[in-house]
Amino acid sequence: MARLVAWLVLFGSAAVFPLFSGNYPVKLLQEILIWGIFAMSLDLLMGYAGMVSFGHSAFFGVGGYVAALALTHSPGTLSALLLPALAAGLAALIIGVFSIRVSGVYFIMLTLAFSQMFYAVTFQAAWLGAEDGIVGVPRAPVLGIDLAQPMRFHLYLLGLVALAALLLRRVVRSPFGHVLRGIHENEGRMQAVGYAVNRYKLLAFVIAGTVAGVAGALYTQLVGSITPDAFLWTTSGEALLMVIIGGTGTLGGSMLGAAAFILLQTLVSSYTERWMLILGLTFILLVLFAPGGIVGALRGRVGLRA
Amino acid sequence: MTVAGTPLLATEGLTRHFGALMALNGVSLHVEPRERRALIGPNGAGKTTLFNLITGSLAPSAGRIVFDGHPIAGLPPHVVARRGISRSFQRTNLFPELTVLEHLRLAAASGGRGSYNILGTISRLPRPLVRAREVAEAVDLADRLGEQASHLSYGEQRQLEIGVALATGPKLLLLDEPTAGMSPEETQRMTRMLEGLPREITLLIIEHDMDVVSSLADRVTVLHYGEVLTEGTFDEVKRDPRVYEVYLGSA
Numbered sequence: 390m391a392r393l394v395a396w397l398v399l400f401g402s403a404a405v406f407p408l409f410s411g412n413y414p415v416k417l418l419q420e421i422l423i424w425g426i427f428a429m430s431l432d433l434l435m436g437y438a439g440m441v442s443f444g445h446s447a448f449f450g451v452g453g454y455v456a457a458l459a460l461t462h463s464p465g466t467l468s469a470l471l472l473p474a475l476a477a478g479l480a481a482l483i484i485g486v487f488s489i490r491v492s493g494v495y496f497i498m499l500t501l502a503f504s505q506m507f508y509a510v511t512f513q514a515a516w517l518g519a520e521d522g523i524v525g526v527p528r529a530p531v532l533g534i535d536l537a538q539p540m541r542f543h544l545y546l547l548g549l550v551a552l553a554a555l556l557l558r559r560v561v562r563s564p565f566g567h568v569l570r571g572i573h574e575n576e577g578r579m580q581a582v583g584y585a586v587n588r589y590k591l592l593a594f595v596i597a598g599t600v601a602g603v604a605g606a607l608y609t610q611l612v613g614s615i616t617p618d619a620f621l622w623t624t625s626g627e628a629l630l631m632v633i634i635g636g637t638g639t640l641g642g643s644m645l646g647a648a649a650f651i652l653l654q655t656l657v658s659s660y661t662e663r664w665m666l667i668l669g670l671t672f673i674l675l676v677l678f679a680p681g682g683i684v685g686a687l688r689g690r691v692g693l694r695a
Numbered sequence: 696m697t698v699a700g701t702p703l704l705a706t707e708g709l710t711r712h713f714g715a716l717m718a719l720n721g722v723s724l725h726v727e728p729r730e731r732r733a734l735i736g737p738n739g740a741g742k743t744t745l746f747n748l749i750t751g752s753l754a755p756s757a758g759r760i761v762f763d764g765h766p767i768a769g770l771p772p773h774v775v776a777r778r779g780i781s782r783s784f785q786r787t788n789l790f791p792e793l794t795v796l797e798h799l800r801l802a803a804a805s806g807g808r809g810s811y812n813i814l815g816t817i818s819r820l821p822r823p824l825v826r827a828r829e830v831a832e833a834v835d836l837a838d839r840l841g842e843q844a845s846h847l848s849y850g851e852q853r854q855l856e857i858g859v860a861l862a863t864g865p866k867l868l869l870l871d872e873p874t875a876g877m878s879p880e881e882t883q884r885m886t887r888m889l890e891g892l893p894r895e896i897t898l899l900i901i902e903h904d905m906d907v908v909s910s911l912a913d914r915v916t917v918l919h920y921g922e923v924l925t926e927g928t929f930d931e932v933k934r935d936p937r938v939y940e941v942y943l944g945s946a
Contacts (some may be wrong), residue, residue: 564804564820565813571801581750581788582863583776585806596813645779 396641400551407543417612419543419628421651422550423607425565425644428631429557435629436638437561438593439573439682440492444500446624447484448477448598449505451677452605453615457523460610464529470549470606477602478595485594489587492576508597522616526609536610546607555641560596569593634675636682645683701764703728703897704749704780704867709758710746718744720921721758726867731898733912733929740918742901743785746869749899751775752783763866776808780863783856785872785901791845795836795855796845799827802862827862834858835888850881854888861892868892870900874907886910910918917941 403422407415408507408571427449434440452473459468488499511517528536560566567588571579580586609615618624627650635646653671658664679686698860702725711719719741726732733741747753749760751772760768766776780782790798804810804823831837836856841848844855856874873889874882886907892898902908908915908929915932919941925932932938 560813563818564810564814564817567797567801568804568810570793570797571790574792575788576789578784578790578859579801579805580772581752581776581782581784582802582859583773584810589810592811592813621721663752673848 392641400547404544404547405480406464406492406539414424415539415543417651417655419546419611421644421648422546423604423611424628424631424651426550426553426607427604428600428628428635428647430604431598431628432632432635432640433557433561433569433597433600435632436571436640437566438455438590439576440489440590440593441497441629442488442500442594442597443497443625443629444484444488444504445597445601445628446480446620446622447500447504448601449605449608449624449628450504450507450511450617450620451480452602452621453479453609454517454523454605456606456609456617457526457601458517459686460526460529461476461523464527466531469529469531469543469610470603473497473602473606474599477605478599478618480602481595481598482591483600485591489590489594489631501625503598504620504625505622508617511617511620518616520617522614523609523616524614525611526615528610528613542610546611549603550605553603554640554644557600561640563590605660630672634672634682635686637681639684642682642684649683696792698833700727700759703730703763704899705759705761706745706749706788707759707761709745709748710756710767711741711748711753713757719755719922722918722921724916724923726899728782728866728897728899729894731911733908733914733915733920734901735903735908735915735932736832736918736924741921743871744900744921746871748780749788749835749869755801764844764872769885773805776863776865777856779866780869781821781860781863781867783871783873785858785875786802787852787856789844789855789859792843792892794841794843795847795858796824796840798855798859799830799862800824802859803827803830803864805863818846826864830858830862833861833888833891835884848920850877850884853877853881857885857888861896865896867899869899870881870898870902872901872903874902882907 403418406418415421431442431445434442455476456469456473459472472625484503488496491499512520528542531545534541534545536545568584572575572586572589576586605619631650632643634649653668654664657667661667703727706722706724709719709722714865722745736742748755749756751770755768759766762778762780767778800823803826804820809820814847831840834857836851836854839851844852847855854874857870860868882904890913894898912929914927915929916926917932917938924937924941925935
């Protein structure tokens, strides 16, 4: 109950935030929301299915690029959301079929390799703008709502973020989510009692990829462009850090982790050139002294429970 | 050696080697429906290897396995489990952070399509929950449903180990040393529990405790160096001088 109230207050504050704030903080908040969804989709894999992927950027990038291409050619709901989601889901299906055969470090390496392939291809492809990417992507009307108006775009973004978060929450609590936890805990025993473990993992991979694709599409709409950097391993790595900072296997933690990461990055980089160093030290301390992440620390202090 | 009727489980010339090591060599085993069969033999006789072959964890090097009239050798473990063979493990093999109820519910839900439901809730899938509670009753854990597996006592973990295997609703239940590491009281409790299982579930049980074997098994098969040494009722096997030799070391 206390958690529900806390989330509602956060959501409400985020909704009215643009009324009281300048452009830059609003953009920062929107970035946090999008990264939060991206990190949450990764948490479905890491925290629930126990699949640590280092190539989640592939789906963020595919969503972002498909949105950019589609919106440039024919603006609308289909281009802004549906096509990117479908494309990212399809990419996850294909990459998943190959990657899920292996686990642990090999899974990490394979997913990383696939995402880097996307980077290499987009970096070279002239029709995708090569290293400059696709720029000048318009904010198209979605469901007949004109998103050129900033407050409308903000609410559109917030609405989708809430929808994605609720969807993922529903998934982890479903019978399917329960199976994922079983796989995480003891894959061999799940097989022994009759679960086709790889099919469940593949489905989780596709769901996570699809949601990551939506995050990528939203990102393109936020900044109006997409570059090959979206596919870079750092994109996957930052999402991974957000999940860990927030607390793996908590979903909500990923959103808090995204906020902590982006705020810290912004804050520290405005003071010093060596922000990476400060950031790195902070994360080391966090992992050492709050291994359960922000959510773990909150639960310990305030006595909140799962 | 044969009882009337078609066997539920039949292996013919089942062989498995690991490199030069012959773990199992031409084992032919017939288990009738409703039978309770014990599998005994010294360490390294190939008992667990036989379980691994039957359940699909290992592929046989040669030989056939027929279950319920269908060949199953080489099928992956989850398919074998779906056909109605379930097993417990010698070393407790649970989901440490899941509760007793979650264990049994997961195992009971493994056969249905409902587990692919990504948006429903667990309570909307009532049958596995009902089954889980029944099994909890059968393995004496009905008052521990909300407890995490890692918080259970060793004896309780062993009971849950069997509960998980039982919850899938198997026709054939393979138990790998269910009383391993148990105190005499825990062993007694476990034996009573196993005796109380419905007769429809055919049992194949690896066990070292001869009291457990004598009170539970209709027939006993003795494995030695990967081969069947002898087979019969407990008393027949007990009188066989070769069995003595095998257990007391080299003659």
